[in-house]
Amino acid sequence: MNSMTLKGNALIIQSGGPTAVINQSLTGIMTASRDYPDEIHKVYGAYHGLHGVLYENFLDLSAEENRIWQNIAVSPGAALGSARIKPRHSDLDRIFEVFSAHDIKFVFYNGGNDSAEAAQLIREEANKRNYAVRILHVPKTIDNDLMVTDHCPGYGSVAKVVSHIIAGDDLDNRSFFNSVKINVVMGRHAGWIAAATAIAKKGHIDIEDDDEVGPHLIYLPEVEFNEKKFLSDVQKTYNRIGRATIVVAEGIADQLGEERFAGEVDEFGNALLSSSGKLGDYLSNLIKKNLVYNTAFGKLRCRADTLGYLQRSLAGMASQTDQVDAFLVGSMAVHYMMKGESDKMVTLVRVPGENYKCETSLCDLKLVSQKTKLMPKSMINKDENGVTEEFFQYVLPLAGSVPELKALKAPHIKKKLFDYVRPEN
Structure with missing residues (x-):
């Protein structure tokens, strides 16, 4: 002093x-x-x-x-x-x-x-x-990656925005058969933003099986990204519920070869990954080529969005x-x-x-200078594709919860006819 x-x-x-x-x-x-x-x-x-x-x-x-x-x-x-x-x-x-x-x-x-x-x-x-x-x-910083401080101003708001987006996007995804949706969010070195999308699960107050609620899979830069494991995770999720909502931090591009996905580079040497949809397209094509799905429900519907810069400055949110x-x-x-x-x-x-x-x-x-605070292992689930309760305790006071959402619980009626086989033409 x-x-x-x-x-x-x-x-x-x-x-x-x-x-x-x-x-x-x-x-x-x-x-x-x-x-x-x-x-x-x-x-x-x-x-x-x-x-x-x-x-x-x-x-x-x-x-x-x-x-x-x-x-x-x-x-x-x-x-x-x-x-x-x-x-x-x-x-x-x-x-x-x-x-x-x-x-x-x-x-x-x-x-x-x-x-x-x-x-x-x-x-x-x-x-x-x-x-x-x-x-x-x-x-x-929305990335929440500054050392020493409990959290960074800007993070709570982006956490709120992405959790609301994913809560709605998961219900959109649920509207279709054979639907896989990938959302790429910001986070070059740390996965705090991607992790925050898990708040979307907290909005479904009447779903007994939490596994039905997305995001089902979350991939963070703190965990080594393996394409085979990624495809296995997606396949298991599809086999279980017939669809998948996936969130990926842009930083996994580093592990896949950043030069393939980056746009420009700033004066600090940071690749500008949020200006490109290449990572989402790459993962979407990977799934389309490898996922085994039920053709009785039609073709596989696999889509990818890069939330980009909208997530950090949404007015009123x-x-x-x-x-x-x-x-x-x-x-x-x-x-x-x-x-x-x-x-x-x-x-x-x-x-x-x-x-x-x-x-x-x-x-x-x-x-603080030239250092990055990563998510601790205790906040990442054992399968390394989601978060733990410790993370929810950390993030919910900062972002708040999503609106209370409901899903229809009406039972299917008993069929009286043979299964229909629809002609290809």
Whole structure:
């Protein structure tokens, strides 16, 4: 902690993929900043992340009317504009020229793993230059893969969205004979989003056999993907219930040969897998070629969707818990910084107890930068194609449950005629 009194302007940087609640953190920073008029003179926003810093393109957020922030808070997408730019050593002179010209003394870097890396690089350079500035990383990522923090703002909302989508999609799939549906969701290295689709099972209040409710199979990057096992799992599920709803994290493409499925690559070297439907198409064709099915019910109906970018910023679908937590990390970042804290990330700490409650703490940036939090084995089922009850206890307070869904329970009547054999033509 640096107890030296600093006075000057604050800069907020939104970086990486937007979320449904990223602007709650922005609003939290703006709200708490008003408590420190002597220290924080003005609050600027970098227009499109680090790009805005390099090109001296700032928004004067202090000039906004206070009443606008309640609407900004609930709006998805990065209100300041985002960018996936990794600061190069050749950029550092420019960054500190801009900081100095605009008297930037407080930097709030709102983002995920790559943003933590960028914040750490800028912090280290500030030390070398003896430039007085405090930098705190405000966590944000739908992937939920930041170390130390219990969970990441943005995750609860995407978990809610994908679970609602899969709950409906499974009923859609159930409407047809011989139907197999594959849904590819985000999650390059960690399977937290794919796992969250299992919440869809919790919405069926009247189905005695939980095995009937999808998603029936979930594949995570934490588990080595084996095509033979995948096909065996699908075949067993089809043999049991005559259909299958499958969820796959985009990250299994790494194990199948990422170059076959990726679109572009960003400046941090991350393949952009969500912009392509190639993985879903590949798995769909694999099933079509290998699944043994009952031809009496017609042809095999195998479809694949890549949920893509829609899942992370669906308006009106943000989790209430996620909104509260996102605002909290933003506002607490200001309070921590005014106490002299720097070079750290704000973390969420779940308080033990029957009812969900979270507090905040801090961790060193070096514990987060260039690191990934994977799902623990205890949250993955023994067949490595689903989740355990421990995961439900973790995720449900963050995302909430899906609406209560019902399925018809009426019995089939007794047949009076011979089975019908339908002519091919």
